[in-house]
Amino acid sequence: MNTPEQWKRNPEDITGTDPLGLGQLEQIEPEFDGWDDIEHALNAHKEQKRKWRRNSGWMAVAASLVLVVSFNLNRAPSSTNFPGAATPDTNSASVAVEDNAMEENINALIGLSQNMEEQVKSLREETGSMPAESAIYVAELEDLIAQVDNELSLNPDSVTLWGHRVNLLLDLAQIYQQQWEIDYGRMASL
Amino acid sequence: MTIDEITLAGAKRGDMRACENIYRRFHTPAFSVAVRICKCRELAQDVTQEAFINAFKRINQFRGDSPFWGWLKRVVVNHAISALRKLPRHDAVELEEHMSYSEGDQDRMGYSMDLEQALEQLSHEDRSVVWLHDVEGYKHREIALLFGKTESFSKTRLNRARAKLRILITENNQITALNALA
Numbered sequence: 001m002n003t004p005e006q007w008k009r010n011p012e013d014i015t016g017t018d019p020l021g022l023g024q025l026e027q028i029e030p031e032f033d034g035w036d037d038i039e040h041a042l043n044a045h046k047e048q049k050r051k052w053r054r055n056s057g058w059m060a061v062a063a064s065l066v067l068v069v070s071f072n073l074n075r076a077p078s079s080t081n082f083p084g085a086a087t088p089d090t091n092s093a094s095v096a097v098e099d100n101a102m103e104e105n106i107n108a109l110i111g112l113s114q115n116m117e118e119q120v121k122s123l124r125e126e127t128g129s130m131p132a133e134s135a136i137y138v139a140e141l142e143d144l145i146a147q148v149d150n151e152l153s154l155n156p157d158s159v160t161l162w163g164h165r166v167n168l169l170l171d172l173a174q175i176y177q178q179q180w181e182i183d184y185g186r187m188a189s190l
Numbered sequence: 191m192t193i194d195e196i197t198l199a200g201a202k203r204g205d206m207r208a209c210e211n212i213y214r215r216f217h218t219p220a221f222s223v224a225v226r227i228c229k230c231r232e233l234a235q236d237v238t239q240e241a242f243i244n245a246f247k248r249i250n251q252f253r254g255d256s257p258f259w260g261w262l263k264r265v266v267v268n269h270a271i272s273a274l275r276k277l278p279r280h281d282a283v284e285l286e287e288h289m290s291y292s293e294g295d296q297d298r299m300g301y302s303m304d305l306e307q308a309l310e311q312l313s314h315e316d317r318s319v320v321w322l323h324d325v326e327g328y329k330h331r332e333i334a335l336l337f338g339k340t341e342s343f344s345k346t347r348l349n350r351a352r353a354k355l356r357i358l359i360t361e362n363n364q365i366t367a368l369n370a371l372a
Contacts, residue, residue: 017324019324020320027219031231042243045243
């Protein structure tokens with residue numbers, strides 16, 4: 001501790017960075033142990049990151065699968081798209097392959113559609129209130145999904161309709177995901 | 191104050207035991223810095239908690255080319271200053287308020303006043319500036335950035351804070367001397 005004389009020195013005479021000896025003061029002991037709260041907060045943060053990665057991963061998988069299916073549909077020789085293209089020799093074989101591919105595509109899209117629906121449901125539960133514009137967009141997308149469902153009830157094997165459904169669900173999931181990231185960003189900054 | 195590479199690597203991987211080791215090692219100095227700046231123990235407690243959570247979330251940003259405590263201390267100081275800036279202006283206790291205490295109060299305070307107590311009499315800004323500059327080694331430019339003000343603000347506050355501390359401690363010594371004579 002500094003002597004009283006040191007306090008009375010003229011400030012101009014003092015050139016040191018700690019003229020009052022503040023650095024010699026003892027540390028102040030905390031009367032609390034906050035580790036449990038910190039651990040809880042860090043675990044919650046990890047869980048949020050895990051969910052975010054999972055949701056982002058699902059959307060990436062869904063988007064790429066829709067792309068692959070669309071690509072396959074465009075590439076596959078179709079008697080309806082190209083009426084005179086197939087020769088009589090290959091026609092029956094190509095139709096069989098096409099049917100298998102079509103069934104695989106439909107099954108993949110149906111599975112994807114169900115998974116996306118689960119993701120949207122989960123995101124919806126975790127997301128707080130959203131701006132009016134986003135809410136309107138969500139309502140429009142849900143209307144469109146309902147219309148597609150209506151058409152699918154009449155034509156359940158339509159790859160195009162299932163593709164539409166997955167795309168609409170992807171759009172919906174992206175809105176929820178963005179809102180979730182905003183909410184999470186707010187929480188993280190607290 | 192250092193931490194070993196294994197503990198740091200563990201914390202960067204998200205190992206809770208490593209994080210707890212770091213917390214146990216730096217809790218007291220971190221809290222101490224927070225109290226010096228915030229003055230209020232409760233606020234310092236919140237600041238310390240937030241600072242540790244934030245530090246552990248961002249620990250991958252620590253490159254290891256400077257002492258860990260220096261990095262952590264900056265996180266604590268940033269949180270403390272941020273907390274102070276959110277406080278209403280009237281929470282800052284100015285020297286003038288202390289000077290207007292009754293004579294009895296002054297006598298009572300004079301008995302036990304030392305540098306620690308003198309420091310407590312300063313306003314949030316004065317105390318933060320003098321502590322950051324004189325003890326933590328912050329430059330005026332860095333203090334100015336923290337407070338969102340100019341360098342001259344930091345210089346003025348530093349001079350004012352030192353002058354106030356000298357007055358408070360001299361007063362204390364005079365009162366102690368008078369009491370000894372009586």
